[in-house]
Amino acid sequence: MGSLIARVLIGAALVGAGYAISLVVPRSAPEMAPAVAPAAMVTTDPVARGRYLVQTSGCNDCHTPGYMMNDGTTRESEWLVGTDLGWNGPWGVTYAANVRAIANAMSEAEWLDYTATLRVRPPMPWPNINAMSETDRSAMWHFLRAMGPSDNAVPTYQPPGETPASVWVDMTARLPDGSVAGPPPEVSQSG
Numbered sequence: 001m002g003s004l005i006a007r008v009l010i011g012a013a014l015v016g017a018g019y020a021i022s023l024v025v026p027r028s029a030p031e032m033a034p035a036v037a038p039a040a041m042v043t044t045d046p047v048a049r050g051r052y053l054v055q056t057s058g059c060n061d062c063h064t065p066g067y068m069m070n071d072g073t074t075r076e077s078e079w080l081v082g083t084d085l086g087w088n089g090p091w092g093v094t095y096a097a098n099v100r101a102i103a104n105a106m107s108e109a110e111w112l113d114y115t116a117t118l119r120v121r122p123p124m125p126w127p128n129i130n131a132m133s134e135t136d137r138s139a140m141w142h143f144l145r146a147m148g149p150s151d152n153a154v155p156t157y158q159p160p161g162e163t164p165a166s167v168w169v170d171m172t173a174r175l176p177d178g179s180v181a182g183p184p185p186e187v188s189q190s191g
């Protein structure tokens with residue numbers, strides 16, 4: 001019994017020392033990586049899996065108002081409602097869509113077809129969605145349905161040459177002297 005208590009005390013002291021060291025010694029990146037996958041990564045619950053995918057695939061960065069500027073603290077009830085920030089580039093001005101409204105107006109089968117072939121303009125990373133497995137795209141739909149629809153209105157796409165309808169960011173590639181760099185990259189105008 002006495003030796004058990006001693007072992008517990010020694011153990012506690014070691015943990016305490018380790019904690020103290022961790023406060024002063026910067027840990028290397030590999031040590032900081034979690035040893036165990038987050039629960040949502042391995043869950044079979046499609047809503048939890050969809051939430052995890054949305055959060056880690058960057059969808060909120062563009063589709064959730066303020067998300068990038070407030071360190072991702074936007075309330076979940078306001079996720080993916082679309083924004084009126086215009087992305088102004090050689091393709092015209094695009095606005096991140098209200099994905100909640102879109103998914104909630106579609107059956108799961110429609111959403112799976114839609115996301116398998118989705119092709120829109122920059123900076124939307126649509127090839128990433130095309131490349132997701134059907135299981136993952138289904139999980140996303142379940143999460144979007146669980147969040148419910150949103151009636152947030154987003155400005156419609158504007159072709160090149162139009163004055164942006166809202167606050168916009170300049171996505172024009174420029175040389176160091178500020179002049180426009182070469183011909184714009186090949187972009188899709190469909191969708």
Ligand code: HEC
Nearest residue numbers: 057058059062094095096097099120121122123124125157
């Ligand atoms: C870098 C910004 C950005 C990121 C990241 C991003 N989107 Fe988008 N998304 C946009 C923009 C801008 C549009 C509008 C494109 C257009 O009008 O052609 C768009 C369009 C869409 C559309 C098409 C809407 C329509 O009109 O049919 C869907 C669906 C969508 N995004 C879902 C997602 C999902 C899901 C993610 C995360 C995996 C994501 N987006 C990540 C910016 C982004």
